[in-house]
Amino acid sequence: MKKTLMLACVAMSLTGAAQEKPVITSRAGFTLPPPPVVEKKPVTDTYKVTGSADVSYTDNYRYLEDAKAPATRAFIDAQNVYTQQYLDKLTMLPRVRESMAALLKVDQMNMPTERNGVYFFSRRKADENQGSIYMRKGLHGADVKLIDGPSRSADGNTSVNFMGVTEDGSLLTYGVRVGGADESEVHFFDLATRKDVGEVLSSARYYGVSIAKDKKGVYYSRFTPHVGCKVYFHAFGTPMTADKLLLGGEYKGEKLGEIDGIGVRVTENGHWLVFNINRGVPAKREDILLKDLTKPDAPIVPLVYGIDARFGLDVVGDEFFIDTDWKAPNHRVLKAEVGVAPDAWKTILPEGKDVIESVSFVGGRMFVLRLKDVMGDLRVYTLDGKETGHIAFPGVGSGSGMAGRFKSDDGFYAFQSLITPPTYFHYDVKSGKSEVFYTQPSPFQSGQYELKEVFFTSKDGTRVPMFIAGKKGLKRDGTERLLMTGYGGFALAMRPDWNPEYAWWMEQGGWFALPDLRGGNEYGEVWHKAAMFEHKQNVFDDWFAAAEYLIANKYTSAEHFAIRGRSNGGLLMGAAMTQRPDLFAAIWCGYPLLDMLRYQYFLLGRTWTTEYGSSENPDQFAYIAKYSPYQNIKQGAKYPAIMFFTGDGDTRVDPMNARKMTPAMQEASRGGRPILLHYSIKGGHSAGVSMSQLVEDYADEMAFLWTETK
Known part of the structure; x- marks a missing residue:
C-alpha cells in the first residue's frame, strides 16, 4: 500500500512538472505531449584544475552511456516512438521523401583508378540501394560489373567499397561494410577468373591494405580499440593467427599507442613498404618509416622521425617527395633522402601565400x-x-x-x-x-541558381569567407528560410561541394550558407591552430558572426534560421544551442560530440585529444568545461527546435553523447519547441546504409528543419 502511494506521488509530481512547461508546439501548428520521462541517476565527478580548487559536475544520465543496458534500450525505444509521433504529423513528409528520392536516386560513380588502359570504379545505378564495382577497358568502353553490391543483404544495408588494385591490374581489393560502421571485411578478387580468391581479412578498422608485388600476401594495418594500430603481413593461404607482426607496440623505444594511427602501403614499383605514423587526429606529428622489400631482412628505417609537424610522402620511382607544413604553415614540397636530416633536403616548391x-x-x-x-x-x-x-x-x-x-x-x-x-x-x-x-x-536545374563567396568579420576582427547559394532573384527581406552548415576543426577545409540535401532546400526557395570557420585548413595550419585547444571558442564566435552577417544583410531572420552539422560539426551545433539559442529557430545535430568532459573514454575519442585536449589534464579542463555543451545546458532557457540524430552503427563518435544530451535538453527547455532524438539502429558515421534508408533519414531531417523555420 505504501509502495503504491509512493509511486502515485511520483507520477503526480512528474505530471505536475510537465504541466509547468509550455505546451510543445510545432511551427506546423500541431502540439506534442511532453517528452518521455527519463529517470535521473546522478553520478558526480571531481576534476583537477590548474591554479584553482577542484571542480565537481553531476551527470544525471551517466547510465545511458551503456548502449546495451536494458534501461538504455528502453530509453531509445521511447524516444523513437516520441519522434515518430512528431514525424507522423508532418503532412509535407511524403512529398519531401518523393523529391529527396529524385535527387538521391540517380546514377552515381566514383573517381576511376587506371591500370594499363583499364579503369576500375564503384557505381550505383539509379534504382539500386547500393553500388557495385566495375571495370571499363578504354576511356569509352562498356562498363563490366565485377562485384555486385545490392545482392549482399536483404535490407540493402551491406555495401562494397573499392579499396585498390595491383599495379598489373590482376588482383583487386574491396571491403564489405554493414550499415554505417567504420569497420569492414577485406576481400580479394581475381580479375582473370572473375571470382574471389577465398582470402578474407576479418571485420576491423583498417588503416591500410596493400598487396605485395609478388601477390603472395598482403600488408595491412589493423586498429584495436584501447590498443592502437599494428601492421602485419598476411601470407595468402594461411590463417590470420599466423600473420607476421611488422610494426606495433613501440618503435625505437617509443610507445605506439591508441592515438597513433599507422598507415601502410607498397610503393608503385614494389620496392618500398611505407609506414606513416600519425600521432593523433589530426596528427600533431607524422613519422615516415621505410622498409626495403628487395631485401628480406632489411630493417625498418626512418625517413623522418620525431618532428612535431606533418609530412606526406610520394614515392616516384626511388625518389622521395615530401609535402609538409614543417617550418611552412601553408606547406611546401621537399625532396627527401634516407639518412639525411630534413634541414638538408632540397626545396622543390617553397611555401606561398x-x-x-x-x-x-x-x-x-x-x-x-x-x-x-x-x-x-x-x-x-x-x-x-x-x-x-x-x-x-x-x-x-x-x-x-x-x-x-x-x-x-x-x-x-x-x-x-x-x-x-x-x-x-x-x-x-x-x-x-x-x-x-x-x-x-540530376533533376536539379543548376542554371536557375547562383553561388557566390562573401567575407564577414568575426568577433576578434578576423576576416572569414562564406559561400551563399540560392535561386536567382530570391528575396532578401529577412522573410526567407536559410540553412547554414559548418565544421571548423581537424584541419579539414569545407569546400562548396554538391549535396542533395542542400539542393532540396534551395529548390524549396530557401537560402543556403557555408562559412569556412577557423579550425579547418582553408588558410593553412595557422588557420587550424587558431581554433584548437584553448582557442576552440573562435570556431563558435566565427559561426555566430556568420549568422549575424546573414541576418543583418536580410538573407533571413532568427525565426527562419536553420542550422545543421555532424560529428565535430555536431559539437558546433551543441555550442550554438547552449551559447546562442536566440539566433536560430531549428537545429539538426548529427552524430555529435557533446559531453566534452568524457568524450575521450569512448570509441576513437582518445585520438582526438590532439585537437581538443582532455579534461583529465588540469591545464586543459577549464577551457573544455567552459564550452562543453552537455555541461552548459541552462535550466529554464528557451531553446529552439532540435533534432539529435545518431545510431548504433556509429563506431566513431559514441552515440552516448546524443543519448545523454536529449533528456537533459528536454528537461531544461522552456521554449515550447520540439526536442527530438532520431535514433537509427543501422546508421553510422560512414557511408553504407541503403539508399532507401538514406532518403528517409534525409527527408526526416529536411522536413523537420523546413517545418520549424516557418
Missing part, C-alpha cells in the same frame, strides 16, 4: 592543388619545381587535385559546387587536354 591542399605525381609531372580563398587552383610542374601548366576549373566551386600514377599519362580530376553535381574529367598529361569522363545526372 596560398595553402597547398594536395600534391600528386602523374604522367611524369607534379600536380599541386592550392586553395585561393577556399577555391581550388590546380597547376602542373616538372619534378624540379618549374611550372608548366594550369588547369582551369569552370567557375565558383570545388576543384580537386589530380589522381593517377606517375608512369601513366591518364589523370583524373573533378569539379562540383553547391549548385552543380560532380563532373569527372580525364586529363591527358602528354597533350594537356581534358575531356569529360562522367557527369552525375
Whole structure:
C-alpha cells in the first residue's frame, strides 16, 4: 500500500512538472505531449584544475552511456516512438521523401583508378540501394560489373567499397561494410577468373591494405580499440593467427599507442613498404618509416622521425617527395633522402601565400592543388619545381587535385559546387587536354541558381569567407528560410561541394550558407591552430558572426534560421544551442560530440585529444568545461527546435553523447519547441546504409528543419 502511494506521488509530481512547461508546439501548428520521462541517476565527478580548487559536475544520465543496458534500450525505444509521433504529423513528409528520392536516386560513380588502359570504379545505378564495382577497358568502353553490391543483404544495408588494385591490374581489393560502421571485411578478387580468391581479412578498422608485388600476401594495418594500430603481413593461404607482426607496440623505444594511427602501403614499383605514423587526429606529428622489400631482412628505417609537424610522402620511382607544413604553415614540397636530416633536403616548391591542399605525381609531372580563398587552383610542374601548366576549373566551386600514377599519362580530376553535381574529367598529361569522363545526372536545374563567396568579420576582427547559394532573384527581406552548415576543426577545409540535401532546400526557395570557420585548413595550419585547444571558442564566435552577417544583410531572420552539422560539426551545433539559442529557430545535430568532459573514454575519442585536449589534464579542463555543451545546458532557457540524430552503427563518435544530451535538453527547455532524438539502429558515421534508408533519414531531417523555420 505504501509502495503504491509512493509511486502515485511520483507520477503526480512528474505530471505536475510537465504541466509547468509550455505546451510543445510545432511551427506546423500541431502540439506534442511532453517528452518521455527519463529517470535521473546522478553520478558526480571531481576534476583537477590548474591554479584553482577542484571542480565537481553531476551527470544525471551517466547510465545511458551503456548502449546495451536494458534501461538504455528502453530509453531509445521511447524516444523513437516520441519522434515518430512528431514525424507522423508532418503532412509535407511524403512529398519531401518523393523529391529527396529524385535527387538521391540517380546514377552515381566514383573517381576511376587506371591500370594499363583499364579503369576500375564503384557505381550505383539509379534504382539500386547500393553500388557495385566495375571495370571499363578504354576511356569509352562498356562498363563490366565485377562485384555486385545490392545482392549482399536483404535490407540493402551491406555495401562494397573499392579499396585498390595491383599495379598489373590482376588482383583487386574491396571491403564489405554493414550499415554505417567504420569497420569492414577485406576481400580479394581475381580479375582473370572473375571470382574471389577465398582470402578474407576479418571485420576491423583498417588503416591500410596493400598487396605485395609478388601477390603472395598482403600488408595491412589493423586498429584495436584501447590498443592502437599494428601492421602485419598476411601470407595468402594461411590463417590470420599466423600473420607476421611488422610494426606495433613501440618503435625505437617509443610507445605506439591508441592515438597513433599507422598507415601502410607498397610503393608503385614494389620496392618500398611505407609506414606513416600519425600521432593523433589530426596528427600533431607524422613519422615516415621505410622498409626495403628487395631485401628480406632489411630493417625498418626512418625517413623522418620525431618532428612535431606533418609530412606526406610520394614515392616516384626511388625518389622521395615530401609535402609538409614543417617550418611552412601553408606547406611546401621537399625532396627527401634516407639518412639525411630534413634541414638538408632540397626545396622543390617553397611555401606561398596560398595553402597547398594536395600534391600528386602523374604522367611524369607534379600536380599541386592550392586553395585561393577556399577555391581550388590546380597547376602542373616538372619534378624540379618549374611550372608548366594550369588547369582551369569552370567557375565558383570545388576543384580537386589530380589522381593517377606517375608512369601513366591518364589523370583524373573533378569539379562540383553547391549548385552543380560532380563532373569527372580525364586529363591527358602528354597533350594537356581534358575531356569529360562522367557527369552525375540530376533533376536539379543548376542554371536557375547562383553561388557566390562573401567575407564577414568575426568577433576578434578576423576576416572569414562564406559561400551563399540560392535561386536567382530570391528575396532578401529577412522573410526567407536559410540553412547554414559548418565544421571548423581537424584541419579539414569545407569546400562548396554538391549535396542533395542542400539542393532540396534551395529548390524549396530557401537560402543556403557555408562559412569556412577557423579550425579547418582553408588558410593553412595557422588557420587550424587558431581554433584548437584553448582557442576552440573562435570556431563558435566565427559561426555566430556568420549568422549575424546573414541576418543583418536580410538573407533571413532568427525565426527562419536553420542550422545543421555532424560529428565535430555536431559539437558546433551543441555550442550554438547552449551559447546562442536566440539566433536560430531549428537545429539538426548529427552524430555529435557533446559531453566534452568524457568524450575521450569512448570509441576513437582518445585520438582526438590532439585537437581538443582532455579534461583529465588540469591545464586543459577549464577551457573544455567552459564550452562543453552537455555541461552548459541552462535550466529554464528557451531553446529552439532540435533534432539529435545518431545510431548504433556509429563506431566513431559514441552515440552516448546524443543519448545523454536529449533528456537533459528536454528537461531544461522552456521554449515550447520540439526536442527530438532520431535514433537509427543501422546508421553510422560512414557511408553504407541503403539508399532507401538514406532518403528517409534525409527527408526526416529536411522536413523537420523546413517545418520549424516557418
